[in-house]
Amino acid sequence: MITENTEHYSTTPTTILKRKVKKEESTSQKIIREFCKKRTAFVSLIILLIIFSSCLLAPVIAQYDPLEGDIKDRLLVVGSEGHILGTDEQGRDMLTRILYGGRLSLLAGIAPVLVAGLIGSFLGIVAGYFGGIINTIIMRTLDIFYAFPAILLAIGISAALGQGINNIIIAISIVFIPPVARIAESAVKGVREEEFIEAAKSSGANNFSIIRYHIIMNVFSRLFVYCTTQISISLVLASGLSFLGLGVSPPNPEWGIMLNNLKQQIFINPLLTIIPGLFIFITALAINLVSDGLRDALEIKE
Amino acid sequence: MSVILEAVDLKKTFPVKGWLGKSKGAVSAVHDVSFSLKEQSTLGIVGESGCGKSTLARLLMRLIEPDEGKVLFKGKDILTMSGSELRNIRKKIQMVFQNPYSSINPKLSVLDNVAFSLWENGVSKSEARKKAHYYLEAVGLPKSYATRYPSSLSGGQRQRVAIARALVLEPEIIIADEAVSALDKSVQAQVLNLFQELKSEFSLSLLFISHDLNVVEYMSDEVMVMYLGKVVEKGMAQQIYDNPTHPYTRALLNSVPSMEVGVSTLNNSPITGELPSPMNPPSGCRFRTRCPHAVDLCASNYPPEIEVRSGQNVSCILYENKVRAKILL
Numbered sequence: 136m137i138t139e140n141t142e143h144y145s146t147t148p149t150t151i152l153k154r155k156v157k158k159e160e161s162t163s164q165k166i167i168r169e170f171c172k173k174r175t176a177f178v179s180l181i182i183l184l185i186i187f188s189s190c191l192l193a194p195v196i197a198q199y200d201p202l203e204g205d206i207k208d209r210l211l212v213v214g215s216e217g218h219i220l221g222t223d224e225q226g227r228d229m230l231t232r233i234l235y236g237g238r239l240s241l242l243a244g245i246a247p248v249l250v251a252g253l254i255g256s257f258l259g260i261v262a263g264y265f266g267g268i269i270n271t272i273i274m275r276t277l278d279i280f281y282a283f284p285a286i287l288l289a290i291g292i293s294a295a296l297g298q299g300i301n302n303i304i305i306a307i308s309i310v311f312i313p314p315v316a317r318i319a320e321s322a323v324k325g326v327r328e329e330e331f332i333e334a335a336k337s338s339g340a341n342n343f344s345i346i347r348y349h350i351i352m353n354v355f356s357r358l359f360v361y362c363t364t365q366i367s368i369s370l371v372l373a374s375g376l377s378f379l380g381l382g383v384s385p386p387n388p389e390w391g392i393m394l395n396n397l398k399q400q401i402f403i404n405p406l407l408t409i410i411p412g413l414f415i416f417i418t419a420l421a422i423n424l425v426s427d428g429l430r431d432a433l434e435i436k437e
Numbered sequence: 438m439s440v441i442l443e444a445v446d447l448k449k450t451f452p453v454k455g456w457l458g459k460s461k462g463a464v465s466a467v468h469d470v471s472f473s474l475k476e477q478s479t480l481g482i483v484g485e486s487g488c489g490k491s492t493l494a495r496l497l498m499r500l501i502e503p504d505e506g507k508v509l510f511k512g513k514d515i516l517t518m519s520g521s522e523l524r525n526i527r528k529k530i531q532m533v534f535q536n537p538y539s540s541i542n543p544k545l546s547v548l549d550n551v552a553f554s555l556w557e558n559g560v561s562k563s564e565a566r567k568k569a570h571y572y573l574e575a576v577g578l579p580k581s582y583a584t585r586y587p588s589s590l591s592g593g594q595r596q597r598v599a600i601a602r603a604l605v606l607e608p609e610i611i612i613a614d615e616a617v618s619a620l621d622k623s624v625q626a627q628v629l630n631l632f633q634e635l636k637s638e639f640s641l642s643l644l645f646i647s648h649d650l651n652v653v654e655y656m657s658d659e660v661m662v663m664y665l666g667k668v669v670e671k672g673m674a675q676q677i678y679d680n681p682t683h684p685y686t687r688a689l690l691n692s693v694p695s696m697e698v699g700v701s702t703l704n705n706s707p708i709t710g711e712l713p714s715p716m717n718p719p720s721g722c723r724f725r726t727r728c729p730h731a732v733d734l735c736a737s738n739y740p741p742e743i744e745v746r747s748g749q750n751v752s753c754i755l756y757e758n759k760v761r762a763k764i765l766l
Contacts, residue, residue: 330539333532337527
């Protein structure tokens with residue numbers, strides 16, 4: 136059945152490259168099609184895209200200054216005229232602050248996962264592929280980090296490094312490296328035993344190309360899906376650190392610190408106080424649902 | 438015909454480690470195996486599962502380092518080579534693996550699976566793909582399969598890809614390690630014929646490893662029978678299949694179901710008992726625990742190789758005495 140639509144290609148060497156691209160497109164098209172079939176994942180992706188793009192376009196969308204407010208308009212309720220999401224305790228527009236704050240919150244969600252994903256994968260792949268003493272050194276060192284609960288370790292590191300978004304990113308990255316490395320290591324160990332690795336070795340390939348073409352290609356989707364699930368955890372962790380006062384310094388908006396600032400108003404204007412929390416919740420949930428959909432679409436077996 | 442590949446007293450034992458890395462003993466997988474493969478001929482290696490056939494193949498490829506012995510490719514010892522010299526020799530000996538479902542990278546297209554070995558050896562990617570196309574055609578895969586991924590291929594088709602990958606480096610020797618045992622009977626026949634055709638087309642020497650006696654008989658010029666890491670008998674295929682001398686070879690051949698009417702092969706000296714653990718192989722002759730002709734002497738030392746007919750060697754104490762041997766033959 137598949138033969139029919141691929142039969143008509145010619146085989147001159149110049150077309151070979153084109154054909155390869157065509158085939159790869161169809162595999163990714165298949166993944167996209169599978170992903171779109173999952174309605175929750177698809178809707179979550181759209182919600183995420185809306186949140187992302189409106190945070191990026193904050194200066195265009197928001198009509199107010201995120202740092203200065205009008206003291207007369209303090210604590211306006213949700214749905215007030217001119218302030219759809221109300222205003223905070225200093226009279227600053229909530230929507231504006233949510234949008235500007237989202238930039239930092241999302242950065243703190245994604246950047247540590249990227250950093251930890253790269254470093255952790257590298258360590259895990261090296262440990263899993265070479266095994267022996269290299270594996271023992273890398274994996275046992277990373278095991279030390281497991282002795283501390285993740286949140287405690289993050290608090291400890293960011294307290295040591297001091298306040299600021301950069302330090303939060305560094306702290307959470309360090310927390311995420313061991314689990315990523317562990318996943319990578321176990322995935323690589325499984326692939327390393329396959330006969331195609333032996334075949335590659337016997338054809339004279341060096342370790343670098345075996346890792347590049349045979350190992351990484353076979354563990355990438357698993358690592359990728361794992362890392363996407365970590366984004367939501369990272370986001371919540373970063374907001375938590377900010378809430379505790381370890382993150383962004385006060386006038387700057389960030390979802391965690393906004394939650395902290397508004398917590399005194401909970402008896403005065405309860406709806407207002409939960410807005411930053413709501414955004415953290417929706418974003419984290421949407422990320423998780425998208426990564427679930429990705430897992431199914433990529434057919435990853437645990 | 439000159440000898441292209443020769444193994445001399447190859448030996449490999451795998452240490453078995455117990456709790457806290459304490460040595461619990463060793464598995465003697467390959468023990469003093471010697472053979473020679475003549476140019477453009479086929480050597481079949483038969484034996485039960487676990488007798489060290491696959492280990493032997495990997496020792497020859499240097500995928501596992503042997504403890505002792507030599508592997509001579511055209512008279513040069515592979516085991517002392519390193520770096521680019523080894524890489525060049527490795528290209529000359531390629532292997533087709535047992536399981537077509539694990540021997541092909543599922544994330545590379547069929548074409549790239551084959552082309553990978555080439556571009557690893559300094560051929561440009563487009564040139565490698567062009568050549569890969571040629572060999573995919575040589576193994577009988579339609580052009581349209583080249584861009585597909587292995588998941589859409591059947592077992593037989595995958596094995597063809599694996600053979601094309603072995604051929605693409607233009608080797609002189611192909612080691613087929615149980616290359617057809619994972620395939621259906623009808624597909625087996627196709628792949629075996631493919632091996633025969635390719636062998637003459639590309640003037641290959643073939644080392645054919647299998648537990649299937651019929652397959653080995655069909656493929657081989659010479660046959661070597663292994664039992665628990667040792668060679669018990671070797672000779673021309675015709676000699677061994679017509680006049681097996683070692684009690685193990687006899688029992689093995691008797692166990693092959695016959696299609697001939699009225700011939701019962703069931704009661705001729707069957708092998709009793711289980712294959713002993715290679716961790717503590719029996720002393721002396723390793724087959725003595727299951728041998729119907731075993732005598733006390735078998736336990737004391739390993740029988741030397743005795744040439745019973747020209748080109749046919751057997752390691753059995755029964756043939757040490759020339760007079761007795763005549764009766765048995």
